[in-house]
Amino acid sequence: MATLAGVDDRLLPLNAFISLCTPDHLWPSPLAGVGYRISGLEVPVASGGGRVVVDAVAFREDANRLLAAEAKSGNNVDGDQARRYVSLDADETVRAASITLTATPDRSIQGVYVCFAESADRISMGLEGAAAQLPILAVSRDQIVHRGTAFSDANVQAEFDSPVETSGYPPRYITVDPESSAQELEDLVRAALVQEMSHSHPQVSVEVLAQHAIPYLSMYGAKARGRLVEMVDAAARRICESDPDSFVYGRRTERRPYSVVEFRRQPEEADRRGRTQMYQAVARAAGRRPRPRREIEGQEMLLFEEFIEELESTPELSEDDDGVDE
Amino acid sequence: MTTRQELGQRFRDSSAGSPWKTFVLEVHAAGQEQGDLLLREVFGSDQVQSTEDAFMHAIRIEGADIVVDHLDNRFWSFHSNARVDQILPLLKETIEARRDLDWMWIPSQHLRNVLPGSRATWVKSDFRGKRLLPSQARVQDLEVQLSGSAADDVLALIQGEYSEAISFDRVAVNAMDREMGSVQEGVSRQGRFVARGDSFEFHQELVSGVVGRYRQLVEMVEARTINWEPLDRGGMAFIGFPIVMQFSRPIPDRDLFAEQLFSCREPFRLWGVPRDHDDQIEVEAVDLHVGQRVRFDIGSDWLRVYIFEGGCGNTVARLITNLQHYFDGALRLLDPALQAALELSEP
Numbered sequence: 001m002a003t004l005a006g007v008d009d010r011l012l013p014l015n016a017f018i019s020l021c022t023p024d025h026l027w028p029s030p031l032a033g034v035g036y037r038i039s040g041l042e043v044p045v046a047s048g049g050g051r052v053v054v055d056a057v058a059f060r061e062d063a064n065r066l067l068a069a070e071a072k073s074g075n076n077v078d079g080d081q082a083r084r085y086v087s088l089d090a091d092e093t094v095r096a097a098s099i100t101l102t103a104t105p106d107r108s109i110q111g112v113y114v115c116f117a118e119s120a121d122r123i124s125m126g127l128e129g130a131a132a133q134l135p136i137l138a139v140s141r142d143q144i145v146h147r148g149t150a151f152s153d154a155n156v157q158a159e160f161d162s163p164v165e166t167s168g169y170p171p172r173y174i175t176v177d178p179e180s181s182a183q184e185l186e187d188l189v190r191a192a193l194v195q196e197m198s199h200s201h202p203q204v205s206v207e208v209l210a211q212h213a214i215p216y217l218s219m220y221g222a223k224a225r226g227r228l229v230e231m232v233d234a235a236a237r238r239i240c241e242s243d244p245d246s247f248v249y250g251r252r253t254e255r256r257p258y259s260v261v262e263f264r265r266q267p268e269e270a271d272r273r274g275r276t277q278m279y280q281a282v283a284r285a286a287g288r289r290p291r292p293r294r295e296i297e298g299q300e301m302l303l304f305e306e307f308i309e310e311l312e313s314t315p316e317l318s319e320d321d322d323g324v325d326e
Numbered sequence: 327m328t329t330r331q332e333l334g335q336r337f338r339d340s341s342a343g344s345p346w347k348t349f350v351l352e353v354h355a356a357g358q359e360q361g362d363l364l365l366r367e368v369f370g371s372d373q374v375q376s377t378e379d380a381f382m383h384a385i386r387i388e389g390a391d392i393v394v395d396h397l398d399n400r401f402w403s404f405h406s407n408a409r410v411d412q413i414l415p416l417l418k419e420t421i422e423a424r425r426d427l428d429w430m431w432i433p434s435q436h437l438r439n440v441l442p443g444s445r446a447t448w449v450k451s452d453f454r455g456k457r458l459l460p461s462q463a464r465v466q467d468l469e470v471q472l473s474g475s476a477a478d479d480v481l482a483l484i485q486g487e488y489s490e491a492i493s494f495d496r497v498a499v500n501a502m503d504r505e506m507g508s509v510q511e512g513v514s515r516q517g518r519f520v521a522r523g524d525s526f527e528f529h530q531e532l533v534s535g536v537v538g539r540y541r542q543l544v545e546m547v548e549a550r551t552i553n554w555e556p557l558d559r560g561g562m563a564f565i566g567f568p569i570v571m572q573f574s575r576p577i578p579d580r581d582l583f584a585e586q587l588f589s590c591r592e593p594f595r596l597w598g599v600p601r602d603h604d605d606q607i608e609v610e611a612v613d614l615h616v617g618q619r620v621r622f623d624i625g626s627d628w629l630r631v632y633i634f635e636g637g638c639g640n641t642v643a644r645l646i647t648n649l650q651h652y653f654d655g656a657l658r659l660l661d662p663a664l665q666a667a668l669e670l671s672e673p
């Protein structure tokens with residue numbers, strides 16, 4: 001599947017698992033139907049004498065059951081990691097994810113691997129090789145199929161006894177991660193810049209920009225977080241180079257240990273037409289193609305009783321003449 | 327001095343002259359003190375006067391007297407019996423220039439029920455699809471204005487066949503109550519009320535009903551904003567999910583739709599660069615009305631909108647109302663609770 005922008009396709013398995021637990025009423029959410037909700041992402045949990053960073057923890061409140069998902073974008077299984085998913089302790093995970101237990105049933109946890117359908121055979125072999133008996137959810141464009149070990153929660157197993165039909169992509173909760181490229185971050189960074197611009201700020205630091213562009217930034221460990229901030233920095237620099245009329249990149253200096261982006265355009269200080277045109281210019285520099293403007297008919301006066309006439313007598317928002325594409 | 331009692335008298339007196347206007351604005355200011363400061367910042371301290379009521383201020387703009395009632399912390403009523411052309415241009419300019427003020431964007435279904443149980447005596451439906459629909463569309467523009475006791479029924483007949491092209495824009499009702507009196511009330515989809523009658527209380531009750539139903543929709547949207555919360559020992563929790571609009575028919579020209587939606591122009595005022603991703607269009611956008619990030623996915627006949635922490639429910643209400651007006655008067659929200667709040671039914 002080609003990626004032009006937006007969600008990095010590597011992140012589809014993770015977004016798919018989140019969406020299975022989070023109803024948006026368009027993409028299927030059978031795990032939410034059973035009662036599971038996401039309790040944490042990138043949660044470090046002690047397990048098997050070491051630690052595993054669980055990609056997504058889902059919790060079913062009425063039954064104190066947990067699912068710990070490892071979202072795989074590739075074909076390979078790390079044997080040690082897989083065995084730690086098998087050895088996960090429910091109580092340790094409850095503590096790590098700060099889960100509030102409102103019922104008293106025994107706690108239980110099961111790991112699950114979520115991968116692309118085309119990788120499912122390799123993942124299955126990898127898990128067998130590691131002697132890790134874990135269920136697999138194989139995600140493709142039109143369905144999600146359960147493979148391997150059965151789910152210990154009978155309600156979950158019943159949901160996946162037959163393939164779950166999907167259409168299109170799941171919602172995009174996680175759009176980039178530390179393995180994404182600076183190029184993949186550009187749209188997020190540019191939108192964060194426009195957000196700052198719309199508040200008439202003269203400049204923004206890359207650290208603040210990173211927080212706006214990636215609101216879940218702090219879920220990653222220090223090293224991964226640092227890498228993401230560096231990528232935001234690189235994306236900001238590229239945007240400034242490609243649109244020097246709008247943005248100026250300021251490198252970090254001895255006095256200022258962080259880089260900044262200064263705004264050359266201040267749309268909010270312009271009149272209505274100028275403001276719209278400035279925002280449009282930023283979008284054009286990002287590759288938005290202007291289309292020929294369509295002819296819109298003017299408003300007509302209406303007649304009614306006096307008080308309605310008065311309301312009508314003042315032109316409504318002149319919705320069609322506040323900016324032009326080229 | 328201005329009191330609520332005096333305001334009521336001025337309302338009754340206006341029956342003989344220019345009708346009464348109440349424009350409701352959605353405002354982000356916490357508490358009475360901040361309300362006072364905000365008004366002075368927006369209109370200038372010398373134009374704003376305190377009154378005996380801590381939650382009412384008198385302002386004078388362009389020779390027009392306006393009383394601002396901010397007892398409702400979020401939805402402020404700007405009352406005046408000045409001419410519309412004296413007050414509306416300045417309010418429009420002010421709202422456009424600020425991130426903390428916005429109109430109400432009343433959906434078609436809410437306008438249809440401005441006074442539940444009472445039939446509209448005048449209705450205007452205004453569908454303008456030329457911006458988002460190609461010329462081959464079944465109905466590109468449809469403007470209908472009806473008066474009389476069967477106005478609503480006639481509109482329902484058209485709606486039966488061309489539901490996508492019916493979008494309530496303004497309505498008027500004659501409201502009568504044995505206890506309270508009577509008012510003639512006109513309401514536009516941007517929360518502008520014009521009224522005449524013998525009961526300011528009844529007028530306020532009607533305004534309050536419309537605002538209350540709108541508030542419920544907006545707050546339900548805000549309850550779905552995507553919020554990230556760091557966990558103590560690392561990792562992150564989140565709540566919220568996107569809101570999906572289902573259109574009554576496929577989007578005929580998705581490129582045109584996306585280009586127009588994210589053109590930065592009124593009334594959507596959305597900035598964004600649409601990107602094709604297989605069979606959906608994805609957009610990292612900014613709502614220029616409020617200066618907040620918004621994310622969109624656009625499919626063949628649906629639109630998914632993500633509002634993030636601190637985002638405003640008005641963003642979605644504005645989108646719904648304007649899409650009803652410019653693209654599909656029959657759009658639905660897939661979330662049953664939200665759809666119930668939109669169509670004012672039981673979930």
